[in-house]
Amino acid sequence: MATTSKQYKAIGEDLWKSRTDKINSELFSLTYGALVVQLIQDYEDYAEVNKQLEKMGYNIGTRLIEDFLARSPLGRCSDFREVGEVAAKVGFKSFLNITPTVTHSGAPPPSTRPTSTVQQQSGVPGSSFILTLDENPLAEFVELPDEALEGGLWFSNVLCGVLRGALEMVQMQVQVEFLSDVLRGDESTEIRVTLLKYLEEEVPVGDD
Amino acid sequence: MAIFSLWVINKAGGLVYQRNFADGLAQLTSNEYLVLAGTLHGIHAITSRLSPTGSSSGAQVIEGESFKMTILLTATGTKFVLLTSLAEATADLVLQRVYEAYADAVMKNPFHTPEMPVRSEGFDTRITSLIGTGQP
Numbered sequence: 174m175a176t177t178s179k180q181y182k183a184i185g186e187d188l189w190k191s192r193t194d195k196i197n198s199e200l201f202s203l204t205y206g207a208l209v210v211q212l213i214q215d216y217e218d219y220a221e222v223n224k225q226l227e228k229m230g231y232n233i234g235t236r237l238i239e240d241f242l243a244r245s246p247l248g249r250c251s252d253f254r255e256v257g258e259v260a261a262k263v264g265f266k267s268f269l270n271i272t273p274t275v276t277h278s279g280a281p282p283p284s285t286r287p288t289s290t291v292q293q294q295s296g297v298p299g300s301s302f303i304l305t306l307d308e309n310p311l312a313e314f315v316e317l318p319d320e321a322l323e324g325g326l327w328f329s330n331v332l333c334g335v336l337r338g339a340l341e342m343v344q345m346q347v348q349v350e351f352l353s354d355v356l357r358g359d360e361s362t363e364i365r366v367t368l369l370k371y372l373e374e375e376v377p378v379g380d381d
Numbered sequence: 382m383a384i385f386s387l388w389v390i391n392k393a394g395g396l397v398y399q400r401n402f403a404d405g406l407a408q409l410t411s412n413e414y415l416v417l418a419g420t421l422h423g424i425h426a427i428t429s430r431l432s433p434t435g436s437s438s439g440a441q442v443i444e445g446e447s448f449k450m451t452i453l454l455t456a457t458g459t460k461f462v463l464l465t466s467l468a469e470a471t472a473d474l475v476l477q478r479v480y481e482a483y484a485d486a487v488m489k490n491p492f493h494t495p496e497m498p499v500r501s502e503g504f505d506t507r508i509t510s511l512i513g514t515g516q517p
Contacts, residue, residue: 239455239484240488
């Protein structure tokens with residue numbers, strides 16, 4: 174049963190509307206900004222701040238996925254392409270009220286391979302998608318100082334962690350990283366999610 | 382028409398929440414509940430391989446003579462098990478509401494370690510208001 178892009182958008186819109194508790198977006202931006210600034214003061218190393226933001230995001234993601242699954246009518250995604258579509262149109266929409274555009278790319282072709290059989294896999298490790306955010310509620314009114322630009326700070330790195338944590342809870346190990354950020358002077362804000370592998374379900378061994 | 386008991390089993394098979402409502406089931410020690418939950422987890426895993434029609438997510442309803450067990454398996458591997466009388470028709474709906482309460486009261490508490498036993502007043506209160514005494 175292929176769910177069309179429009180259906181995902183409708184589901185995302187419904188989920189966003191049905192959440193009755195919404196907070197002032199500026200309060201949210203202020204809170205996140207205060208957090209990043211405090212981390213910078215505490216760690217004084219932008220790479221470390223990036224790592225901490227990602228870790229915090231991971232913690233959020235592992236919990237957020239349960240809320241997402243409990244409230245959305247969607248079941249498991251059939252392939253990695255669908256994961257990208259659902260994450261952008263339903264996930265981001267229902268939590269941040271933004272809909273990033275998704276650009277998919279399959280796995281890079283292996284060097285030597287007989288061209289006979291086409292393997293039916295639900296998502297080849299190596300496939301990826303890029304989310305392009307045209308607006309970012311975390312970074313309203315933010316202007317990065319020069320040291321942050323030179324130091325390589327990804328201001329919204331928490332989003333990478335959230336995606337990684339959430340997908341790990343549904344048995345996908347992914348690598349998530351920022352490619353560009355308008356705060357750094359780039360054209361657009363892009364996050365790339367690459368599938369590393371599917372995680373096998375844990376089977377209990379012996380008597381515990 | 383009664384709800385006897387609710388279990389929540391984590392993805393490794395450990396019992397993280399157990400609560401009885403209406404009378405009708407034997408009262409067991411907490412250790413016995415742990416063992417039963419682990420056994421159910423194993424059986425559920427086996428049933429997901431037994432499907433004659435290809436892939437399956439495992440048993441959803443197990444019926445006995447005097448009770449029935451409804452299992453909701455989430456995409457994250459958590460199982461919500463509701464033990465009810467045979468006549469109870471709302472088990473699936475109740476389980477869905479329990480999942481929402483779990484996603485709110487348990488997962489969103491930053492001090493709760495995932496996969497660990499649930500010790501949350503908020504969750505208990507939500508479940509009480511949802512299921513009450515188990516009798517309609």
